[in-house]
Amino acid sequence: MPGQPRNSRTSEESRNSRIQRQVMQLIIDRRLQAGALLPTEAELMDGLGVSRNSVREALKALQALDIVEIRHGYGTYVGQASLTPLIDGLTFRTLARHGHDDSGALAEILQVREVLEEGLIRRVAATVTEGELDRLEVVVSRMEVAGRAGRPFPDLDREFHELLYASLGNDLVPQLLAAFWTVFRRVNGARGRSEDPSPSLTARWHRDIVTALRARDVEGAQRAMTVHFHGIARRAAG
Amino acid sequence: MPGQPRNSRTSEESRNSRIQRQVMQLIIDRRLQAGALLPTEAELMDGLGVSRNSVREALKALQALDIVEIRHGYGTYVGQASLTPLIDGLTFRTLARHGHDDSGALAEILQVREVLEEGLIRRVAATVTEGELDRLEVVVSRMEVAGRAGRPFPDLDREFHELLYASLGNDLVPQLLAAFWTVFRRVNGARGRSEDPSPSLTARWHRDIVTALRARDVEGAQRAMTVHFHGIARRAAG
DNA sequence: ACATATTTGTTCGTATGTATC
DNA sequence: CGATACATACGAACAAATATG
Numbered sequence: 001m002p003g004q005p006r007n008s009r010t011s012e013e014s015r016n017s018r019i020q021r022q023v024m025q026l027i028i029d030r031r032l033q034a035g036a037l038l039p040t041e042a043e044l045m046d047g048l049g050v051s052r053n054s055v056r057e058a059l060k061a062l063q064a065l066d067i068v069e070i071r072h073g074y075g076t077y078v079g080q081a082s083l084t085p086l087i088d089g090l091t092f093r094t095l096a097r098h099g100h101d102d103s104g105a106l107a108e109i110l111q112v113r114e115v116l117e118e119g120l121i122r123r124v125a126a127t128v129t130e131g132e133l134d135r136l137e138v139v140v141s142r143m144e145v146a147g148r149a150g151r152p153f154p155d156l157d158r159e160f161h162e163l164l165y166a167s168l169g170n171d172l173v174p175q176l177l178a179a180f181w182t183v184f185r186r187v188n189g190a191r192g193r194s195e196d197p198s199p200s201l202t203a204r205w206h207r208d209i210v211t212a213l214r215a216r217d218v219e220g221a222q223r224a225m226t227v228h229f230h231g232i233a234r235r236a237a238g
Numbered sequence: 239m240p241g242q243p244r245n246s247r248t249s250e251e252s253r254n255s256r257i258q259r260q261v262m263q264l265i266i267d268r269r270l271q272a273g274a275l276l277p278t279e280a281e282l283m284d285g286l287g288v289s290r291n292s293v294r295e296a297l298k299a300l301q302a303l304d305i306v307e308i309r310h311g312y313g314t315y316v317g318q319a320s321l322t323p324l325i326d327g328l329t330f331r332t333l334a335r336h337g338h339d340d341s342g343a344l345a346e347i348l349q350v351r352e353v354l355e356e357g358l359i360r361r362v363a364a365t366v367t368e369g370e371l372d373r374l375e376v377v378v379s380r381m382e383v384a385g386r387a388g389r390p391f392p393d394l395d396r397e398f399h400e401l402l403y404a405s406l407g408n409d410l411v412p413q414l415l416a417a418f419w420t421v422f423r424r425v426n427g428a429r430g431r432s433e434d435p436s437p438s439l440t441a442r443w444h445r446d447i448v449t450a451l452r453a454r455d456v457e458g459a460q461r462a463m464t465v466h467f468h469g470i471a472r473r474a475a476g
Numbered sequence: 477a478c479a480t481a482t483t484t485g486t487t488c489g490t491a492t493g494t495a496t497c
Numbered sequence: 498c499g500a501t502a503c504a505t506a507c508g509a510a511c512a513a514a515t516a517t518g
Binding site: 014016020024027028032033034053056057058060061062063064065066067072078081082083085086088089092093095096097108109111112115116118119120123168170171172173176 | 252254258262265266270271272291294295296298299300301302303304305310316319320321323324326327330331333334335346347349350353354356357358361406408409410411414
């Protein structure tokens with residue numbers, strides 16, 4: 001039976017996480033932006049007074065968080081700090097926790113997406129420009145073409161929702177939604193569920209959203225979004 | 239000038255990420271739950287046909303994602319797959335991208351929280367039980383005590399919002415909100431901003447939320463939540 | 477096209493710290 | 498207390514990828 005970790009001396013941080021912290025601090029202190037070149041492993045060894053293996057283990061951990069990006073034979077760069085770790089974590093968590101037959105975890109993700117998008121669509125209705133609506137309509141038209149042919153259109157779906165929230169000027173929003181979207185799709189795919197049983201119906205949901213936005217009908221837009229999500233949920237539950 | 243990575247042979251996965259994937263697959267395939275003991279490094283070496291260092295680097299990466307948990311001298315366990323990586327990533331991203339003086343990144347996080355909680359509170363109003371309301375009221379009372387003494391109460395605040403969404407039965411929701419909350423607090427703290435300039439006001443916002451919920455006043459609850467967030471935003475902008 | 481320097485990737489050996497029995 | 502099993506850490510060497518001349 002494992003007890004709590006010993007930790008004899010007080011506030012002793014593990015070597016590895018200390019190095020991770022130091023590298024992050026180095027990036028912040030030197031104002032390094034994404035894509036900037038980091039010190040080499042050898043320089044970090046000297047600067048931090050640890051072995052190469054320790055440096056490498058810390059860098060691997062930071063790479064998993066997309067805080068650094070390592071290129072074989074060239075160097076280590078400051079990473080994008082994207083939400084990739086969230087995608088990986090949520091995907092794993094969903095597959096590992098509920099085995100291979102439960103859909104409860106997917107429903108949780110879907111509920112978060114639904115709440116977010118229902119709230120966001122109201123704000124979008126106030127800020128979206130005619131130009132953005134035109135671009136959205138182009139995407140919807142392509143959805144309808146695919147839908148009539150019975151072809152699913154995951155990329156168009158993703159593009160639609162990304163375009164939709166561009167006018168908010170909040171970079172976190174589209175990344176977060178894209179993360180949830182990706183997890184949903186990955187887990188659904190890993191369970192062998194069909195991609196989109198009725199593309200034409202999905203296309204119409206999106207058409208309804210644009211129509212309501214064009215009319216600056218806040219309530220209607222939110223209602224259309226709700227319908228959209230209830231449609232997804234019904235499929236996922238089956 | 240660095241170009242794009244070579245990647246001569248198509249679909250070549252790096253060794254390290256392959257090992258990571260294999261370990262995750264092992265957990266899923268064996269139906270290992272959080273806290274379960276994983277094979278030792280030596281066993282993984284044999285099983286995957288790679289050296290100890292490669293195994294260790296992969297495990298460190300998985301540890302950063304909270305997919306495994308490594309205990310010195312004892313063994314490696316399946317992790318909680320919490321949202322810790324999201325917290326770390328968002329904190330770093332906020333501090334690194336906007337330097338030390340901008341509050342735009344904090345505003346983005348706050349907007350996501352606001353949209354989420356405004357949407358969630360409406361659902362809570364329909365599902366929350368009297369017992370849960372009682373517990374919420376206890377927390378609020380303690381807030382008011384602290385508020386009258388001028389003491390900030392970050393832990394009570396966190397507990398309130400966690401309790402609030404418990405009735406939804408969606409485990410992801412409180413974890414996600416807690417993650418945003420932690421990032422906000424950490425970044426705000428790293429910038430030397432005062433914790434909560436007027437605790438008594440904060441306490442009243444929470445009181446108003448409970449009062450509206452008790453009356454099953456959906457609109458009022460959402461309005462109270464909006465007021466709460468606008469208050470936070472006003473402070474963060476200063 | 478070739479050689480070379482630089483940088484990361486991988487492996488091995490060894491020693492040390494930590495928990496269990 | 499010792500014995501055992503395990504993770505942690507360091508150092509050295511070679512392999513592979515990349516850039517430069």
